[in-house]
Amino acid sequence: EAGVVQSPRYKIIEKKQPVAFWCNPISGHNTLYWYLQNLGQGPELLIRYENEEAVDDSQLPKDRFSAERLKGVDSTLKIQPAELGDSAVYLCASSLGRGTYEQYFGPGTRLTVT
Amino acid sequence: AQSVAQPEDQVNVAEGNPLTVKCTYSVSGNPYLFWYVQYPNRGLQFLLKYITGDNLVKGSYGFEAEFNKSQTSFHLKKPSALVSDSALYFCAVRDTKAAGNKLTFGGGTRVLVKP
Secondary structure, rough: OOEEEEEEEEEEEOOOOOOEEEOOOOOOOOOEEEEEOOOOOOOOEEEEEEEOEEEOOOOOOOOOEEEEOOHHHHEEEEEOOOOOOEEEEEEEEEEEOOOOOOOOEOEEEEEEEO | EEEEEEOOOOOEEOOOOEEEEEEEEEOOOOOEEEEEEEEEOOOOEEEEOOOOOEEEEEEHHHEEEEEEOOOOOOEEOOOOHHHOOOEEEEEEEEEOOOOOOOEEEEEOEEEEOOO
């Protein structure tokens, strides 16, 4: 079974530029999460989708961050414009739902804003 | 509100010795508890979970964890550590009183197993 796929793996951009990250969850997983992980810290939830609906986006900085999950499968997270403080690893995870609770993580996208 | 504490930033252990990584939690309801491991430039890998039932939970790669409700702890253990166990370990909790499958992660503990 293929795991959670993310691209790109690494991205370097200048501040004020836009950037987008893509995630393909495990097949059949209805719940999709985007996390931000700063160096040496645990992941922090940005947004959670149940199918195509964003059910928890309370931690998403909506002035510059946006996300979508069209058709309830792949998802894209966008930052526009990027700031120096956005440098971090952006992790995507998915879970089956329906009584299972563990989340499965992709390898992440390491963003460096210069 | 739910929270997790991992009191040790780093744990050093000799190969073949027992390994323990500590985790304590705080929730309003009952906890669902998880351990994940992260290798360099990789995502988090699920190791084990406690949802209900037996307090001793066995997981992947020979790891186990013991749920202790009175001490609000969920320490990760391995009887005999391997050099390949060197990685970053995260404890996570979900409060059963909280809506949705929201996990709160601890700050992580770096494990270094020396040959």
